[in-house]
Amino acid sequence: METSPSNISDMTLQLGAYQAAIDAKLQDFKARNFTAGFWQKQADLWVQDAEAQQSLRSFMGWLRVAETMLPRVGEIEEFAREVKAAGFQHVVVMGMGGSTMTPIVFRQAFQQGPDALPLSVLDTTNPGTVREIEESVPLAQTLFVVASKSGTTAEPLAFGDYFYARLKEIKGDKAGENFVAITDPGSKFVTQATEEGYRRIFLNFAEVGGRFSALSYFGLVPAALYGIDIKTLLERAIDMMRATGSEGDVEQNPGLELGVALGVLAQQGRDKLTLVVPDTISDFGLWLEQLVAESTGKEGKGIMPLAGDPLNGPEVYGQDRVFVYVGFENQPDEQNRQKVAALQAAGHPVVTILMRDALDLGAEFFRWEVATAIATAVLEINPFDQPNVQAAKTATDQLMKVVVEKGSLPEESTPVLQENGLAYYTNVSGGNAVEVLRAFFGQSKPGNFLCIQAYLQESEALNQELQEVRSLVQQHMHIATASGYGPRFLHSTGQYHKGGPDNGLFLQITTDHAQDLPLPGRPYTFGTFQNAQAAGDLKALQDYNRRTLRVHLGSAGEAQGVSTLLTALREALA
């Protein structure tokens, strides 16, 4: 079914056997005047509890944020020109989750603009990555954008403090010139940024939540510095707003149709939203993962978005999938499209969205925000909270207290096995690595997924090795696979891992940080912080009775350790 007005990208829904159930739900929503209620922030469309309704209403500022931002384009572009004129040569955006996902997508999907600055994003406590960024930029001519809605998230504050100390060594009291904050009005971070003489503080909107903030200052300031035409981006988003009913009801609402389809499919067991995209926009998957997993994965329900799950023939997939292809009208991407067509022919529901060019991402951010919010209305949950993210944070905070008091993380539990320099921690057993891995995967059931959680330094080589693990598991176990770097995923899919249904097998990979980095003014290093985050999340997963296996690569080194693990996995799954 085609559902698109001519000024927005084309969307086709091929829902096969599920069409009737989805149509029935759409009729029901239309009969209840859902679109009008949605734009009026009628919270009882989602939940019945008065307190939850109140909180839900207070996070719906994203609905019209594109309109609010359009008159501010001049101000943002003026700032970008000012920064260029002041001699800056590079921008590093630092933050977690919703505060950095959009710049990650932009950096990949667009070329740097002619008069603009190169853009890097720091969203990990991994000391190797922090050092890599530090070494790749001209520090004195780099603008550091610290992005944190709450202004209290531990990572961005640590990144800010680290680079501020570095700049102080170079520029003394003028260090603040190299810093910009994006945060909510009244956050504690506003005070700190003011005291430290930040060049600029952009105050965002309290009623716009992190993962719904793409079209606010959080997405637009980095975009303008990188030279993206943010006016067109917003205008396209506004076209999508209109198509979804912002100015009165519409015949066909692409956000409603997508959201209802995803919600009903999830209820019928098709709860793995498997995203297929051309390589040029693969990071759109990271953005979508956060939006969908954090909004829907709670109260034992949810939709698990999968970015980068290897695309194959129908024989390797279970009945738990909906495939979503997002690509470009004028880019053939034949291989992916043919495979998706074969999956549709085999009876899997398929959604296809074809953008005209990368500026349509403005509209797609909005379409997906609407669709995600509507899918949660089908599931009857509040899309705007993330109650289970806190569990990992609390456990990490407790561990960090021990670090501050005693100088190191507490003693670890005993591994079930140590072999070839790797230590295995899990509640299944085996006499060697192959047996432990077999026992771990032996717990898998149809409809489950493997989630790799790598607290390692991201690199192309490691990405490829993790992809091989996913392929092996997909081929031999026929389950879905997800992969994320820690701590990035903690602020994203981490919500679903603990709050969603108990259908994940979690393979956590940690390491000793041979080349660690101290955090100025704190009695611990980046490496200890990252290891505490891993340990805190493992505890939280175990508290929710999730099936976990931690493999600690120890002193073998990351590359050697991952390769040893892969060898064992190949044998275990053969």
Ligand SMILES: O=P(O)(O)OC[C@H]1O[C@H](O)[C@H](O)[C@@H](O)[C@@H]1O
């Ligand atoms: O922007 P901040 O307040 O620093 O929050 C950054 C991120 O961290 C939290 O853990 C939330 O789960 C995310 O939804 C949020 O985007």
